Amino acid sequence: MPTTLPVGDVTSNGRTWRQSYAEDFTKPAALGTVASVYPGMGLYDGFQDTSGLGTYAPAKVLSVADGNLDFDFHSEDGRPLVAAVMPDGYAPHTTARVSIRYKTTVTDGYKFVGMLWPSSDEWNDGEIDWPESLTLGASPRPASAIPGTYANRHVKYDRSVQVHAKTDTTEYHVATTEWDTGIVRFYWDGELVSCTTEAVPTKPMRVTLQGETWTDHGAVPTDASGTVSVDWISIWN
Known part of the structure; x- marks a missing residue:
């Protein structure tokens, strides 16, 4: 797999994907300046994360x-601080x-997910x-x-796709999501991990890199701090 930012169109599974976005994060930005240095990105700010334990505080x-x-997760005044980024804004x-190259620390209390989330914000439209x-x-x-499948504040997942990658995230790896018509494929360092033809959205989605507190594990350790480092991201349509 490439260690450098992929630039240009890609042919995969019989389809040519047209690159619409690529970011290599070559412009430094101190805490509190990411929004101004990278004005095209969207940021969650000021509200609670999924578990309700953390607060989105990108600055x-x-x-x-x-x-x-870099996502630097930590607590201030007893409140865990997290961040979520829409790299190409709210583009539908x-x-x-979508490919990202990233690594993380080993840290209890926090999690990270690259996701495609409904532009409608209606969970019933799906989630990848x-x-x-x-x-x-x-x-x-x-x-x-x-x-x-949304009902009683939950949706059903295709459990068959939930296959773990062969390695952890403590070193750089490339994760690729390929959401095509009628199928979603998941790759880790270029190797197919799993795919689904059942859980495939048909309505517009936005790309999100979401760091937040863990779910279903109880309180976040107050002294926990951890980092997610995203080397690059590329998006094709």
């Missing part, structure tokens, strides 16, 4: 240095190929998660929600 979490977008995609580590440093696995 205190995000920075860019040494060619990496109806199919997409890859890569997703349920705690920082663990081996990631994909997840994909079946559109139209």
Whole structure:
């Protein structure tokens, strides 16, 4: 797999994917300046994350240095601080190929997921998660929600795709999601991990890199701090 940012169109599984976005994070940005240095990115700010334990605070979490977008998770005044980034803003995609090269520390209390989330913000339209580590440093696995299954504040997932990658996230790896018509494929360092023809969105989705507190594991250790470093991201349509 490439260690440098892929630039240009890609042919995969009989389709030519047209590159719509590529970011190598070559412009340094100190804490509190990422929004101004990278004005095209969208950021969650000021509200609670999925578990309700953390608060999205990009100005205190995000920075860019040494060619990496860094998420520095930590607590202030007893409140865990996290961040979520939409690299190409809220651009809607109806199919997409997304690759990121990244690594993480080993840290209890926090997690990271690359996701395609409904532009409508209606969970019933589906959700694609890859890569997703349920705690920082663990081996990631994909997840994909079946559109139209939302009920009682939950959706159904195609459990067959939830196969863990062969390695953890403590060294750089490339995760690629390929959301095509009728199928979603998940790759780790160029090797197919799993795919689904059941849990495939048909409505517009946006690309999101979401760091947040873990779910279903209880309180976040108050002294926990960890980092996700994203070397680059490329998006094709």
